[in-house]
Structures are given as structure tokens and as C-alpha cells.
Amino acid sequence: MEWETVIGLEIHAQLNTKSKIFSSASTQFGAKPNSQACAVDLGLPGVLPVLNKEVVSKAVKFGLAVDAHINQRNVFDRKNYFYPDLPKGYQISQLDWPIVGEGEIEITLGDKTKVIGVTRAHLEEDAGKSIHDLYDDYTAVDLNRAGTPLLEIVSEPDMRNAKEAVAYAKKIHALVQYLEICDGNMQEGSFRCDANVSIRPMGQEKLGTRAELKNINSFKFLERAINLEVERQQDILEEGGEVAQETRLYDAVKHETRSMRSKEEANDYRYFPDPDLLPVEISDELMAQIKQELPELPQEKKARFIAEFGLSEYDADVLTSQKPMADYFEKMIVNNADHAKLCANWIMGELSASLNKHQLELLDAPITADDLSLLVNRIGDDTISGKIAKDVFKAMWDGEGSADEIIEAKGLKQMTDTGAIEAIVDEIIANNQAQVEQFKSGNEKILGFFVGQAMKATQGKANPKLLNEMLRSKLG
Amino acid sequence: MHTKTLAQLAQGLKNKEFSSVELTQHYLDRIEKSDLNAFITVTDELALIQAQAADDKITKGNASVLTGIPYAHKDIFCTQGVKTSAGSKMLDNFISPYDATVSHKLNQADLVMLGKANMDEFAMGSSNENSYFGDVKNPWDKTKIPGGSSGGSAAAVAARLSAFATGTDTGGSIRQPASLCGITGLKPTYGRVSRYGMIAYASSLDQAGPMTQTAEDAALVLNVMAGFDEKDSTSAERDVEDYTASLNDSIKGLTIGLPKEFFSEGLDDEVASQVMAAVKEFEAMGATIKEVSLPNSAYAIPTYYIVAPCECSSNLSRLDGVRYGYRCDDPKDLEDLYLRSRSEGFGEEVKRRIMIGAYALSAGYYDAYYLKAQKTRHLISEDFKKAFKDVDVIMGPVSPTTAFDLGSVKDSVSMYLADIYTLSANLAGLPGMSIPAGFAQNLPVGLQLIGNYWSESKLLNIAHQFQQQTDWHTQIPEEKD
Numbered sequence: 006m007e008w009e010t011v012i013g014l015e016i017h018a019q020l021n022t023k024s025k026i027f028s029s030a031s032t033q034f035g036a037k038p039n040s041q042a043c044a045v046d047l048g049l050p051g052v053l054p055v056l057n058k059e060v061v062s063k064a065v066k067f068g069l070a071v072d073a074h075i076n077q078r079n080v081f082d083r084k085n086y087f088y089p090d091l092p093k094g095y096q097i098s099q100l101d102w103p104i105v106g107e108g109e110i111e112i113t114l115g116d117k118t119k120v121i122g123v124t125r126a127h128l129e130e131d132a133g134k135s136i137h138d139l140y141d142d143y144t145a146v147d148l149n150r151a152g153t154p155l156l157e158i159v160s161e162p163d164m165r166n167a168k169e170a171v172a173y174a175k176k177i178h179a180l181v182q183y184l185e186i187c188d189g190n191m192q193e194g195s196f197r198c199d200a201n202v203s204i205r206p207m208g209q210e211k212l213g214t215r216a217e218l219k220n221i222n223s224f225k226f227l228e229r230a231i232n233l234e235v236e237r238q239q240d241i242l243e244e245g246g247e248v249a250q251e252t253r254l255y256d257a258v259k260h261e262t263r264s265m266r267s268k269e270e271a272n273d274y275r276y277f278p279d280p281d282l283l284p285v286e287i288s289d290e291l292m293a294q295i296k297q298e299l300p301e302l303p304q305e306k307k308a309r310f311i312a313e314f315g316l317s318e319y320d321a322d323v324l325t326s327q328k329p330m331a332d333y334f335e336k337m338i339v340n341n342a343d344h345a346k347l348c349a350n351w352i353m354g355e356l357s358a359s360l361n362k363h364q365l366e367l368l369d370a371p372i373t374a375d376d377l378s379l380l381v382n383r384i385g386d387d388t389i390s391g392k393i394a395k396d397v398f399k400a401m402w403d404g405e406g407s408a409d410e411i412i413e414a415k416g417l418k419q420m421t422d423t424g425a426i427e428a429i430v431d432e433i434i435a436n437n438q439a440q441v442e443q444f445k446s447g448n449e450k451i452l453g454f455f456v457g458q459a460m461k462a463t464q465g466k467a468n469p470k471l472l473n474e475m476l477r478s479k480l481g
Numbered sequence: 482m483h484t485k486t487l488a489q490l491a492q493g494l495k496n497k498e499f500s501s502v503e504l505t506q507h508y509l510d511r512i513e514k515s516d517l518n519a520f521i522t523v524t525d526e527l528a529l530i531q532a533q534a535a536d537d538k539i540t541k542g543n544a545s546v547l548t549g550i551p552y553a554h555k556d557i558f559c560t561q562g563v564k565t566s567a568g569s570k571m572l573d574n575f576i577s578p579y580d581a582t583v584s585h586k587l588n589q590a591d592l593v594m595l596g597k598a599n600m601d602e603f604a605m606g607s608s609n610e611n612s613y614f615g616d617v618k619n620p621w622d623k624t625k626i627p628g629g630s631s632g633g634s635a636a637a638v639a640a641r642l643s644a645f646a647t648g649t650d651t652g653g654s655i656r657q658p659a660s661l662c663g664i665t666g667l668k669p670t671y672g673r674v675s676r677y678g679m680i681a682y683a684s685s686l687d688q689a690g691p692m693t694q695t696a697e698d699a700a701l702v703l704n705v706m707a708g709f710d711e712k713d714s715t716s717a718e719r720d721v722e723d724y725t726a727s728l729n730d731s732i733k734g735l736t737i738g739l740p741k742e743f744f745s746e747g748l749d750d751e752v753a754s755q756v757m758a759a760v761k762e763f764e765a766m767g768a769t770i771k772e773v774s775l776p777n778s779a780y781a782i783p784t785y786y787i788v789a790p791c792e793c794s795s796n797l798s799r800l801d802g803v804r805y806g807y808r809c810d811d812p813k814d815l816e817d818l819y820l821r822s823r824s825e826g827f828g829e830e831v832k833r834r835i836m837i838g839a840y841a842l843s844a845g846y847y848d849a850y851y852l853k854a855q856k857t858r859h860l861i862s863e864d865f866k867k868a869f870k871d872v873d874v875i876m877g878p879v880s881p882t883t884a885f886d887l888g889s890v891k892d893s894v895s896m897y898l899a900d901i902y903t904l905s906a907n908l909a910g911l912p913g914m915s916i917p918a919g920f921a922q923n924l925p926v927g928l929q930l931i932g933n934y935w936s937e938s939k940l941l942n943i944a945h946q947f948q949q950q951t952d953w954h955t956q957i958p959e960e961k962d
């Protein structure tokens with residue numbers, strides 16, 4: 006039987022505020038356990054939450070960027086359950102009146118685009134962290150993360166395969182970074198994805214029973230976990246079994262998912278409006294102000310890159326797919342407005358390849374945009390050839406110095422001294438009469454032979470343009 | 482000294498008739514001799530240090546109005562470095578690391594805390610029989626209950642063990658014990674006094690207020706307690722008036738509303754006649770009386786006993802034996818830790834309300850209970866809004882009876898009926914007062930005043946004018962050795 010996969014994603018984006026959503030404690034990552042949990046975060050008797058207004062603006066920004074309806078009156082609820090890393094015995098979240106209502110976002114896969122629905126996005130506080138392997142008989146609890154602001158972004162079940170799910174997740178990831186509302190750091194858990202996966206016979210309208218996959222902390226794992234789950238469900242159904250509605254944990258090390266809790270074991274969260282917090286009222290003035298402060302979004306930036314710098318559709322799309330890359334390009338362009346295409350090529354070519362090879366993020370690249378722009382400058386002003394530039398790039402990556410320092414130290418400067426090049430060309434022509442005859446009898450391709458010889462003699466430093474012109478005039 | 486009102490004591494301290502240390506020691510001696518069980522913790526050392534600091538300020542001439550006045554603080558307010566138990570075994574070992582806003586304000590005003598007053602566990606109760614630290618006795622008759630949940634506070638003020646006390650009122654917990662102990666109690670408008678650091682029972686209903694001998698005293702204390710607090714999102718961003726400013730205004734022309742629903746069956750005849758006598762007194766002072774109707778107040782008890790348990794079932798979840806408070810011995814796993822810590826740490830009434838609330842909020846019941854109760858609550862508020870178009874203040878009894886015998890009310894539902902006249906004001910968020918209005922069966926009877934939103938000054942003015950004409954508030958229970 007042919008099966009259709011249906012995927013919806015729940016993304017938790019940690020909003021990058023300095024203090025927590027309901028207290029003044031810091032949200033800095035990596036501090037000593039429990040050093041960033043104040044009385045409110047600890048859930049001491051008598052403490053009360055006070056909303057950090059920053060989170061409201063950030064959530065609205067997101068809503069506007071996905072063309073969503075903004076609920077200018079939205080309500081915080083309590084989600085009640087017991088767990089040691091949940092100090093109050095309830096999580097403050099939003100159920101019936103989330104801040105962001107229905108919206109949508111377009112994803113691109115190859116040359117196809119598809120619109121994915123955003124069901125809603127709501128504000129909530131994060132729980133603390135339980136550490137089960139620190140002590141033999143105890144679980145350790147670190148409440149530093151308790152009360153960190155999250156925006157939970159829920160998609161419609163609009164994705165039909167793992168690649169679409171990854172494209173959507175990446176798109177949201179790029180968007181929250183563009184909006185500067187989340188740092189997007191997946192290793193530190195600032196951006197987390199849960200996937201609801203089900204399958205159904207192709208053509209059937211009714212959705213199959215879904216499993217929720219949790220604990221996915223990279224796009225690579227997202228793709229793997231979904232594919233694994235689809236296989237698992239297919240196996241069950243094809244053997245005549247039934248998929249259980251449950252939550253499954255993805256284990257990246259063992260590359261397997263395992264059941265965490267079934268529907269029957271799921272909590273009744275006893276949601277009700279939090280009486281400690283008034284409904285959030287967002288004024289028209291604030292809405293207008295946030296709208297005005299919206300930064301340039303990926304689509305707009307892409308259009309501008311094409312119009313302003315003459316980039317191709319493809320190049321502009323790749324460059325704007327991640328904010329750090331777009332930023333890198335824009336920094337390079339400051340000194341290189343005439344060589345936009347060259348800048349784009351270097352980012353998408355050498356730089357991306359080296360990052361991949363070393364498994365680094367762009368922000369951790371050893372070559373800054375300014376450094377790389379100097380190198381591109383030297384190609385542009387004919388100091389070095391593109392081929393030599395690749396060697397210089399490698400040396401820069403290895404920390405041997407700036408482009409100019411390396412060119413100088415290694416003597417890579419192009420020969421632009423016409424007299425010197427002429428002497429070499431004359432010698433090559435004199436020593437290779439047979440090839441000269443071939444050229445004269447119309448074999449244009451043989452020109453490459455002479456260029457090669459000249460480059461060899463100059464260790465690649467001869468200015469290619471100059472050399473070509475000279476050879477043609479002498480041979481012609 | 483203890484027969485003086487707070488206002489008189491403040492004057493005495495200013496005039497250096499006695500020092501705060503002397504006054505504090507006097508109260509501490511009285512507490513020591515008292516067998517009412519009004520206090521959970523007596524902070525005698527701290528009190529004398531605070532009193533000395535207050536005396537220094539008085540000497541230096543930089544004292545504020547209430548500098549050096551000793552008081553009893555309901556054990557529901559967090560007090561830094563001092564046990565804050567909320568009357569529960571669950572928090573018997575809890576030394577608060579921080580001050581409630583109310584505690585902070587009282588400290589800033591140089592008041593002297595004598596100790597933490599006894600109360601029903603987590604403010605749940607109408608008789609103070611639900612305290613882990615034992616029953617409080619009514620100073621007028623030690624076989625009777627003092628009312629609850631602020632029973633220790635009421636008994637302390639009535640027996641003159643402190644110049645005043647703080648209380649909290651979720652469904653009548655200031656007014657009902659004030660009435661049964663013959664003192665003055667004020668529950669301000671919801672949002673007037675910060676709830677930060679006040680251990681939450683039902684967040685949308687809880688409100689702190691003063692428990693004093695007189696309305697004038699209540700005005701002086703409310704001046705200190707009231708005010709917007711950025712740490713409490715439900716506190717009102719509204720300037721604090723000087724609540725003493727209009728105490729002496731004439732109340733001629735005042736229109737008093739008497740809700741017929743407050744004088745129906747279940748109201749003790751003698752209590753009713755004392756209340757009516759008080760109303761007549763107002764008439765003699767130039768007020769006119771009008772009958773009003775609060776038809777939905779009939780639903781106040783069921784509404785309250787859904788809303789409050791729902792909120793408390795969630796508010797008390799943090800008491801889980803994990804970070805502070807009571808933890809059972811040798812838990813075998815997490816489930817066992819939760820189950821036994823909470824089963825052993827909470828008293829029966831608290832567990833009952835947690836279970837009612839958890840049930841009412843659970844899937845499939847939410848609409849029928851919680852949502853329905855919220856709708857009824859809205860209707861109750863609307864009744865008052867309508868009534869206040871015609872009248873300035875609503876009057877009636879506080880409690881259907883005088884103080885009953887300790888141990889005499891065995892079932893919860895009968896106990897809940899004791900709150901019948903007080904719950905509406907909490908559900909609507911309105912300010913309410915209880916003032917002494919005579920005696921029935923040799924026990925105090927209180928008159929309830931319910932005002933419109935933010936009308937604390939008016940209520941205090943009305944109460945003060947009544948107290949200028951009557952001497953019920955000056956009666957002190959006889960002390961037998």
C-alpha cells in the first residue's frame with residue numbers, strides 16, 4: 006500500500022530577553038546551577054509573577070512576520086502537573102487565548118514553494134532541568150532555566166515528508182533570528198522541535214493516529230527521527246497492527262525512538278486562567294510601533310539583493326536563508342560594492358565548504374567578513390588571481406594572517422610587469438614552434454598550452470588577462 | 482496601657498508618656514499570661530529590638546505616625562528570618578527568606594511585630610479549629626470559637642494582646658472573626674493591598690486588611706498597608722488616600738441599603754435585632770434606609786466553594802515536599818514523596834478543598850463548575866453595581882450567629898454556611914467592614930458595611946461616626962485569672 010505522511014511541528018523558541026518571563030532573574034545560559042533562580046522562580050510561598058513586557062513585543066513581531074492574527078487581548082493560564090523541576094506545580098502558559106493566532110509561512114524545496122499554516126503561537130515559561138545521572142539515588146534539579154520565556158509555535162499538519170518538515174523548521178529558525186527574538190542556538194536548547202507524525206493510506210482524508218516525537222535538537226535529527234517514525238508506523242500498519250497515540254523520545258545516539266508515555270498516562274492539566282496575572286492588553290499604538298520596528302525580513306532582503314546587487318534569484322535565496330549569512334554578505338559588500346557577485350560566490354563556495362568540512366557555524370568562522378572582503382578586493386584589483394586566492398584563503402583559515410600579509414609573505418602578487426611577462430612569453434614561443442604552427446593553422450585550443458606554460462614559469466602569478474592578450478598578439 | 486486605642490497609644494509614644502520598649506514588654510507579658518493560643522510564634526527578642534529602634538527614632542524626632550506600635554501579624558504573611566507557617570504542618574519548618582510587601586511596609590513604618598498570629602490552615606476555615614497549632618479561644622468565652630480564618634488576630638486585638646493585628650479575608654476571614662470577637666475589621670477593595678508575600682489561598686479573592694479596636698485605628702493602619710505594588714500584577718495603580726482625612730465628615734443624608742436576602746431564615750433573632758438597632762442608630766444620625774435586593778447572593782456559597790477550591794488546588798501545588806516545607810520520611814520514589822508529604826502535611830479541610838478544586842477543574846467538568854461559577858460571580862457583582870446606584874452603603878449582619886462552641890460544628894457544609902453574608906463582597910471584590918454593634922447571648926455581634934469599589938474612606942467615615950455615638954467598640958472581655 007502507498008502511504009502518505011502527515012507532519013505537524015511544535016517549535017519552542019526561547020525569547021532572548023535579559024530577564025525571565027515572570028521574574029527579574031537573569032536568563033544567561035551556563036551559570037552555576039540554581040544561581041539564577043530568585044524567590045519567584047523557586048516558587049516560594051507567597052510570590053507572584055509579573056509579566057516581562059519585552060516578551061509581548063517579541064511575540065507580536067513573530068506574529069506579524071507570519072501574517073498572523075494578533076490577539077490584542079490574550080490570557081495566561083495555568084497548566085497543572087507535578088514534577089520536581091516545575092517549582093509551582095503548574096506552568097504558566099496560554100491555552101484558549103494565545104497571543105498569536107492563525108498565520109502562514111512559505112517554504113522552498115528545490116524549485117517548488119509550499120505554504121505551511123501556522124496554527125498559533127503562545128507565550129509560556131520554561132521548566133527547570135532534571136539531571137538524573139549526577140547522583141546515584143537522587144535526581145538533581147537546576148532551576149536556572151525555570152521561568153525562561155518561550156514562544157511555542159504550532160504548525161498545521163501541512164507537511165508531507167521529513168524534508169518539508171526540516172525546510173519549515175529552518176524557515177522558522179531563520180525568521181526568529183531575523184526578528185532578533187531568539188538566538189536560535191539548538192545546542193543550548195534555545196530552539197527545540199517536537200514533531201507530530203502520522204501516516205494514512207494515500208488518498209484517505211482522515212488522519213492516522215499520531216505519535217509526538219520529543220527531544221530533537223538538530224535539523225539532521227529532525228529528519229532522521231521523522232523518517233524512523235514513519236518506517237515504524239508503516240511496519241505496524243502493514244502487519245495489521247494499530248499505532249498508539251503516545252509521546253516518544255528520540256535517542257540520537259542509538260538512533261531510535263522509544264515510548265515515553267501513552268495517551269492514557271497523559272496528564273489532565275486542569276487548565277484555568279491564572280488569577281495572579283491580568284489579561285494582556287496590547288494597544289493599537291504598541292501594535293503600530295512594533296510594525297514600524299520590524300526589521301527587513303528574508304523575502305524583502307532577497308528582493309533587495311537582486312535589485313541592488315544584481316544577484317541571481319538562486320544566490321539571493323541562499324544568502325538570505327540564514328540571517329548570519331545575509332549579515333556576512335552585507336558586511337563584505339560595504340567595501341566591495343562592485344564585486345557583489347564575487348562576494349556571493351566566495352561565501353557560498355569556499356567559505357561554506359570550509360565551514361562544512363570543519364563542522365563550524367558561520368558565527369564561529371575564523372575568517373571575518375572584513376577579512377574576506379579584503380581578499381576579494383585583491384582579486385578585484387588584479388593583485389592576485391582567483392586561483393591564487395584559494396591558497397590565500399586556506400592560509401587565512403589556518404590563521405597565517407591577513408590576505409595582504411599572506412600575499413606579501415609568500416610573494417603571491419601577480420606579475421603585472423609587462424616586460425617580465427613578455428620575456429617569458431618570448432622564450433616559450435621560441436621553444437615550442439610546433440605548437441605555434443598548430444595555433445596558426447587555426448587550433449585555438451592550443452592557446453591553453455601556452456598559458457599553462459607561462460603560469461608554470463611564473464608560479465601562477467602572471468596576470469591571466471595580460472598574459473592572454475600578449476600571447477594572442479605575439480602568436481597572431 | 483493596653484486599654485488605649487492605637488491612636489491613643491501613638492499619641493502616648495509621641496508625648497513620651499511611655500516608651501515603645503515599655504509598651505512592647507507590657508504586651509509580651511500579657512501574651513505570656515494569655516491562654517487563648519492567639520499566637521503561633523511570639524517574636525519577643527525581635528520585638529524588643531524593633532521597639533528600641535523605634536524609641537531611638539522617637540527620641541531623635543524622626544518618627545512617623547505609628548512608630549513603635551506593637552502588633553500581631555497573621556502567620557500568612559512572609560516575614561524574613563521568622564517562621565511563616567500559614568497554620569500548617571506543611572510549613573512548620575519554613576523560615577521565610579523574604580518579607581511580604583505588607584511586612585516590609587509595616588517595618589518601614591517602624592511598627593513592632595510581637596509575633597505571628599494563629600489562623601486556620603492556609604486561611605481555610607471559619608472557626609480557627611483548622612490550625613495545626615491548635616484552636617484559638619474566643620476571649621469573651623473560652624469555650625467558643627473566635628471565628629476564622631484570622632482567629633488569632635481577632636482574639637489578640639479583642640483581648641488587648643496587641644494594639645492591632647493584620648488579617649486576610651478571602652471569604653470573610655477578617656470580618657467574621659472581627660464580628661465574633663467584637664472588634665473592627667476592614668477588608669479593602671480587591672487590589673488595594675499588595676498580595677506579594679501573602680501565602681495564597683484563592684488569588685482572585687484574597688485581600689489583606691487591618692483588625693483594630695476602632696475605625697480610626699483601622700484608617701491609620703490602612704494608610705500603611707495600602708498601595709500599588711509592582712510585584713503584584715493585581716494590585717491597583719491608584720494613589721493611596723489619607724484614610725483618616727474624612728473620618729469626621731457628617732453622614733447626614735447617607736443612604737443605607739438593606740438587602741432583604743441578608744435577613745432571611747438562618748439568621749439568629751437576637752443577632753438580627755442587634756443589627757437592626759444599629760441601623761436605627763444610623764437613622765437617628767440622619768441616614769435614610771432603603772431596601773435593596775441582591776438576588777444572586779443566594780448563590781454566593783456554591784460559587785465561592787467552587788472558585789476558591791479551584792484556585793487553592795493549584796496554589797498549594799508548590800507545597801510538594803521537594804524544595805521546602807514538610808517532607809515525609811524515607812520516600813521510596815517520587816510518587817511516594819508527593820503522596821505522603823502532602824497527605825501527612827495538609828490537614829483535612831485543606832485536602833478537602835484541594836480535591837474539590839482539582840475535581841472541578843478536571844477535563845469534562847470545567848464548564849459545568851469553574852466556568853459556571855465565574856458567570857455567577859459576574860452576576861453577583863452586577864447585583865451590587867445596581868444596588869450602589871441607589872444607596873451609598875449596604876449594611877447587614879456579618880455572621881448569622883454569635884460565636885458557637887468549640888468543636889460543635891462537625892460537618893463542613895454547616896461550617897460553610899457561617900460565611901453566607903461575607904462571601905459576596907469577596908466575589909465582587911468590594912470593600913467590607915465589621916464593626917461592633919452590641920451583644921447577643923453575652924457574645925459580640927458585628928454589623929457589616931459593604932461599600933462601592935475604592936470607598937474605604939467612606940466606610941471608615943461611616944464606622945467612625947457610629948463609634949462616636951456608641952461604645953460597643955470600647956468593651957473589653959473580662960479577664961479572670
